[in-house]
Amino acid sequence: MHICHVNLARGFSGGERQTVNLIRQLAERGIHQTLVARPGSRLFDELEGTPLFTGRECRHFLKGHGKPADLWDLVHCHDGKGVYWGLLERFFRKTPYVITRRVDNPLGKGGGTKLAYRMASRVACLSSAIQNAVQDRVPDAKTTVIPSSFSGFPSSEERVSAIRQRFDGKVLVGQVGRLLQHKGYHVTIEAARKLVTSHPEIQFLFIGEGPDEDWLRDLAAGLPNIQFVGFQQDVGNWLAALDVFVFPSLSEGLGSTILEAMQHEVPVIASRAGGIPDLIKNGENGILVEPGDPDTLRVAIETLVVNERQREWLTRRAIQGLAGFSPNTVAERYLSLYKHVLFEFGE
Missing domain, CATH: 3.40.50.2000 (Glycogen Phosphorylase B;)
Incomplete structure (x- = not known):
């Protein structure tokens, strides 16, 4: 053949x-x-x-x-x-x-x-x-x-530890992918704005590059809880260093990056858009929020940040369902x- x-x-x-x-x-x-x-x-x-x-x-x-x-x-x-x-x-x-x-x-x-x-x-x-x-x-x-x-991006304990030390004392909430409007980064920025005072321990990381980066940086200007770290070749290490992964796309065919986060045992919050519900069953292996709604995203982030047992439950169930992907x-x-x-x- x-x-x-x-x-x-x-x-x-x-x-x-x-x-x-x-x-x-x-x-x-x-x-x-x-x-x-x-x-x-x-x-x-x-x-x-x-x-x-x-x-x-x-x-x-x-x-x-x-x-x-x-x-x-x-x-x-x-x-x-x-x-x-x-x-x-x-x-x-x-x-x-x-x-x-x-x-x-x-x-x-x-x-x-x-x-x-x-x-x-x-x-x-x-x-x-x-x-x-x-x-x-x-x-x-x-x-x-x-x-x-999923691609099975590798990670090493040493490199993951180094990333976490760089943000010592912070709860890391990350979004990974091309910096494009339909990926919902602006929704994450608004959620971060609502959390900057009540949860100063949360640090948002945007991992990637793309044509809408300047626009997004302007939206995030003055927010100390957001950092653009650019494209990272060792994305598996960055995923493994996260406490929560967010994926608030406005439209999405499937969202394979969700699978990468699951594989690294990071709980996922994603929007109920496109094919994402094919991957996530709300409350079972992740949390679904309404697309374009920073308030529901904020609440979901707060919920997982303060509830370690729920994070562990979601990641355990997510890992169990990965064989088919x-x-x-x-x-x-x-x-x-x-x-x-x-x-x-x-x-």
């Missing part, structure tokens, strides 16, 4: 991390793979040395389709532009393709987008919210739900999907 993965994203965020996770897992199973990505993509660096793997640079979905000698059995499209690359492969070579849809916003109204999703052998949606969004626009799309995996489990589900599609296509 030869799988061609296509990810033409310009940056490197959650979807690209999931692409790397899957390719590595499939390589361990002896699957021959090609990756089509933009020149200079970090994806190539992350996958350097992966066995049975070939990289191919491509600037546009109209290009990079190669020669007949490069035939693969199936194309897996991991981002929006890659969807059209897969559609062209279907027309030119009669090659089946599958799509992973990672966002819960409505599909584009253009005829090309509808055709691409209708022609796909399967559309793997990260959550039920995404599946509903796809089916609303393309009712005859063949959809299934396959979630993201391991890189191994998710890779097996995709491998089964590939085999099923190829069987159908060969009939």
Whole structure:
């Protein structure tokens, strides 16, 4: 079996991390793979040395389709532009393709987008919210739900201890990810503003970078309980150092960073938005709050900060439910999907 993965994203965020996770897992199973990505993509660096793997640079979905000698059995499209690359492969070579849809916003109204999703052998949606969004626009799309995996970012006691010593005496509440408005950092800032006097022991850490950083820094100006620590290569250590993880997104396909926090045994407070309720059952393995509401976020943070037993309960239940989101489990589900599609296509 030869799988061609296509990810033409310009940056490197959650979807690209999931692409790397899957390719590595499939390589361990002896699957021959090609990756089509933009020149200079970090994806190539992350996958350097992966066995049975070939990289191919491509600037546009109209290009990079190669020669007949490069035939693969199936194309897996991991981002929006890659969807059209897969559609062209279907027309030119009669090659089946599958799509992973990672966002819960409505599909584009253009005829090309509808055709691409209708022609796909399967559309793997990260959550039920995404599946509903796809089916609303393309009712005859063949959809299934396959979630993201956690990445298993490592941590070391020494490094975690050093981070905690840097904020000695503080209760660390952190948010990790791209600094974008829809991720709800501004909601966290307002919650922090309401807690700055009543709970001076709480220190909020924003771990990441992004295009809305200047706007968010302006919103947080004068708040001593907020610190922007930037992108951190050893994000596992920073997650493990937290006492509480917050994820108040206004919209979210799934929220794989929640899984990373759970894996490091950090209790999670997240918004009831998009696919997040697929991961969190309120009061069982985390706390859900209303999106865009800093008051309910503040109350949830206060509750966990003062209640160590509840934090332990939530993290214990969260760990118990992680098996279904391991890189191994998710890779097996995709491998089964590939085999099923190829069987159908060969009939």
